[in-house]
Amino acid sequence: GAVVSQHPSWVICKSGTSVKIECRSLDFQATTMFWYRQFPKQSLMLMATSNEGSKATYEQGVEKDKFLINHASLTLSTLTVTSAHPEDSSFYICSARSGTGVVDEQFFGPGTRLTVL
Amino acid sequence: AQSVTQPDIHITVSEGASLELRCNYSYGATPYLFWYVQSPGQGLQLLLKYFSGDTLVQGIKGFEAEFKRSQSSFNLRKPSVHWSDAAEYFCAVGGGGGNKLTFGTGTQLKVEL
Numbered sequence: 001g002a003v004v005s006q007h008p009s010w011v012i013c014k015s016g017t018s019v020k021i022e023c024r025s026l027d028f029q030a031t032t033m034f035w036y037r038q039f040p041k042q043s044l045m046l047m048a049t050s051n052e053g054s055k056a057t058y059e060q061g062v063e064k065d066k067f068l069i070n071h072a073s074l075t076l077s078t079l080t081v082t083s084a085h086p087e088d089s090s091f092y093i094c095s096a097r098s099g100t101g102v103v104d105e106q107f108f109g110p111g112t113r114l115t116v117l
Numbered sequence: 118a119q120s121v122t123q124p125d126i127h128i129t130v131s132e133g134a135s136l137e138l139r140c141n142y143s144y145g146a147t148p149y150l151f152w153y154v155q156s157p158g159q160g161l162q163l164l165l166k167y168f169s170g171d172t173l174v175q176g177i178k179g180f181e182a183e184f185k186r187s188q189s190s191f192n193l194r195k196p197s198v199h200w201s202d203a204a205e206y207f208c209a210v211g212g213g214g215g216n217k218l219t220f221g222t223g224t225q226l227k228v229e230l
Contacts, residue, residue: 004160034217041126043207043220044161093160106218108153108160 002028004096006109013084014117021079021112023094029074030096034106035067038091050077084116119144119210121221129227130198138193138224140182140208149211150191151218152182156204164206167191178202203228 003026013019023033032051036044048064050056050071058064066088068080077096081088091113095106120143130136142148149168153161165176172184182193191208208221 009158041222043222046217046219049217095161105163105166108162110158110160 002026002096002098002107004030004094004107004109006092006094006112008112009110010113010115012115012117015085016083018080018082019084019114021081021092021094021114023077023079023096023109025075025096025107028096028098028107030077030098031074032097032099033071033077034095035069035077035079036093036095038093038111040091044093047079081114084114086116089114089116119148119212119219121208121210121219123206123208123221123224125224126222127225127227129229131229132200133197136193136195136198136202136226138206138208138226140191140193140221141189142191142208142210143189144210144212146212148191150182150184151209151211152176152180152191152193153207153209153220154178154204155207155223161207164193198226198228200228200230202226 005024007022035047038044047062048056048058050069052071052074056069071077093111095108097104097106122141151166152164155161164180165174167174167184174182180195205223207223209218211218
């Protein structure tokens with residue numbers, strides 16, 4: 001199957017700083033990328049959907065000014081957590097798919113563990 | 118709104134025993150259903166999916182799932198579990214605006230040797 005990478009795999013930062021997480025589709029062009037957040041022992045919660053070249057669509061309750069998403073190319077999307085606080089500590093997962101329908105398989109990255117001190 | 122329930126948080130089975138992981142969904146139309154497996158340090162991997170047609174779906178690694186509309190269920194089964202199957206399993210339903218996936222809370226599978 002297709003490969004999606006995330007960088008970094010883990011990051012520790014001080015409260016108030018910003019952190020950028022990269023998501024790359026390595027061997028296919030991703031027209032759509034998704035960002036999820038996963039709390040311990042809980043499900044993946046969709047944060048936003050981004051299509052290449054357009055603004056991301058955020059899920060209800062997700063602060064778009066806090067979680068900045070950029071999908072500048074067909075192989076790269078970034079999530080920037082601005083002014084991070086301890087409650088932002090979580091496991092962030094991206095996925096990518098080459099089509100626009102739910103029937104098109106999403107390929108998931110390995111995730112990024114963010115710890116805010 | 119679509120939702121998924123996985124009633125079992127943890128399941129422990131002996132290697133070689135059969136396995137069934139439960140999944141119930143709520144969706145207003147014909148659902149698109151998925152099972153994923155998550156291993157530490159790895160991304161979620163698709164085991165199988167159901168869109169239409171035969172209600173018994175075969176997937177990778179010897180897994181299968183059966184769609185039962187009357188019970189709103191999509192349970193995952195494997196006849197004989199291997200120690201390498203120990204992982205977290207997620208059921209998901211797709212659709213809705215933006216063709217999004219909604220995940221269940223997952224079932225942690227432990228395999229005893």
